[in-house]
Amino acid sequence: MHVVKEGLEEDSLWDSEFIRQHDVAGPRYTSYPTALQFHEEFTHEDYLGAVGRSNESRMPLSLYVHLPFCASLCYYCACNKVITQSDEKKRRYLDALIKEIRMKSRDFDQGRPVYQMHWGGGTPTYFNEAELTELWFEIGRHFHLVDSERGEYSIEIDPRTMTADKLGLLKGLGFNRISLGIQDFDRKVQEAINRVQPFQQIEELMMASRNYQFRSVNFDLIYGLPYQSVGSVRDTINQVIELSPDRISLFNYAHLPQRFKSQGLLPEEALPLAEEKLQILCAASNQLIDAGYVYIGMDHFAKPTDELAVAQAEGNLHRNFQGYTTFKDADLVGLGVSSISLINNVYCQNTKSITEYQGLMEEGDSPITAGVLLSTDDEIRRAVIMSLLCQNWLVPSQIEEQYGIVFEDYFFNEIRGLSDFVEEGLLVRQGGVYNVTSKGRLVIRKICMLFDIYLPQHMKDGTRFSRVL
Numbered sequence: 001m002h003v004v005k006e007g008l009e010e011d012s013l014w015d016s017e018f019i020r021q022h023d024v025a026g027p028r029y030t031s032y033p034t035a036l037q038f039h040e041e042f043t044h045e046d047y048l049g050a051v052g053r054s055n056e057s058r059m060p061l062s063l064y065v066h067l068p069f070c071a072s073l074c075y076y077c078a079c080n081k082v083i084t085q086s087d088e089k090k091r092r093y094l095d096a097l098i099k100e101i102r103m104k105s106r107d108f109d110q111g112r113p114v115y116q117m118h119w120g121g122g123t124p125t126y127f128n129e130a131e132l133t134e135l136w137f138e139i140g141r142h143f144h145l146v147d148s149e150r151g152e153y154s155i156e157i158d159p160r161t162m163t164a165d166k167l168g169l170l171k172g173l174g175f176n177r178i179s180l181g182i183q184d185f186d187r188k189v190q191e192a193i194n195r196v197q198p199f200q201q202i203e204e205l206m207m208a209s210r211n212y213q214f215r216s217v218n219f220d221l222i223y224g225l226p227y228q229s230v231g232s233v234r235d236t237i238n239q240v241i242e243l244s245p246d247r248i249s250l251f252n253y254a255h256l257p258q259r260f261k262s263q264g265l266l267p268e269e270a271l272p273l274a275e276e277k278l279q280i281l282c283a284a285s286n287q288l289i290d291a292g293y294v295y296i297g298m299d300h301f302a303k304p305t306d307e308l309a310v311a312q313a314e315g316n317l318h319r320n321f322q323g324y325t326t327f328k329d330a331d332l333v334g335l336g337v338s339s340i341s342l343i344n345n346v347y348c349q350n351t352k353s354i355t356e357y358q359g360l361m362e363e364g365d366s367p368i369t370a371g372v373l374l375s376t377d378d379e380i381r382r383a384v385i386m387s388l389l390c391q392n393w394l395v396p397s398q399i400e401e402q403y404g405i406v407f408e409d410y411f412f413n414e415i416r417g418l419s420d421f422v423e424e425g426l427l428v429r430q431g432g433v434y435n436v437t438s439k440g441r442l443v444i445r446k447i448c449m450l451f452d453i454y455l456p457q458h459m460k461d462g463t464r465f466s467r468v469l
């Protein structure tokens, strides 16, 4: 069904007053149900059942590979990573990962094409050239990777572990997209977060990435770090615009030193206060939009010619654990410690403990320790939430057609909330379609939360969620 968006206001500028009024803490919906619903009663039989249905569907596959090691600690970091200088530790992990690749590949029908693969971390590029090559070929031996003209193969890069030659190796292996962890170009900010990487280093990598013709380069940036101000972030964004990456992620830094110990090493007195963070976010976002970037949603910007922006304009954008993607009909197989899979109607996750992961793999046991089987209601709500997040609209007739329900009856309680959002200017309703306004997109999770049936209980339990600020 083709839906035309009409009558939306043109104003796409970030409005601090509006965000202040409407921002709420809530899930980021890289999945629905969220990982909070994963439980340990999930069994290996549940996983095998999903794999069986997945094989019957003959859907293509997507792979996520988690490489958790880093050479040094960035104080703001909240990732599942291990700081080490030990080659032995890296080797032991790589051996365990290779065992998992062999084991899981046997579950899936041979020949199912892999159109998408992402290596994340930690720092994938902390592994040396020989190790990266070994891993790529091991995956290629056991899964059917399509050629890199048709496939989307991406890797996260810490510029401090990268050279132009190593970048050439990645391109030669088949990677065609890279994501660089930049965070901020200001020297004082970099020193405070223990991540010093001069502009010149990034400039050289950008030149090399263009020479090697990577299809897309993403920059990760963070706002809310010590010593950042509207002016200092404006300078960083100017430098980013000069380097012209295809995509930009602008993440909020959430200061939770009780939960993430290393954050206690940051100079707390130098952290921008909530009001200043809001000003930084709005100024930086407007600067990117003025420079021609399109706001995709949930922290992401892209050039209008980038595949993400094109897919969104055509109604073909999707979302998974890596953020936004152009691939919909693929089952996601997670490989490595803490990785999450989405196979048919099941989410499942490998153990988050690296010691347990390696032990299980060395014994030849399954590394999956939690998961959830989606009910039909989960699937309907997921379709609604993903449509709002990715296409910025909700078309009740599409949901009715897909799931055989009467939308107004099924979502009797939620309809009232949708009307409130129309009154507040977050949505406009035209011809039975709810379109998210440009302002509504700034607080999109608030709209999605209306359809999250598990949320009230989590709120009651005191679960802490992130927010824009």
Ligand code: SF4
Pocket: 069, 070, 072, 073, 074, 077, 078, 079, 081, 121, 122, 123, 158, 181
């Ligand atoms: S390199 Fe990335 S994963 Fe490693 S400590 Fe720094 S931010 Fe965290």
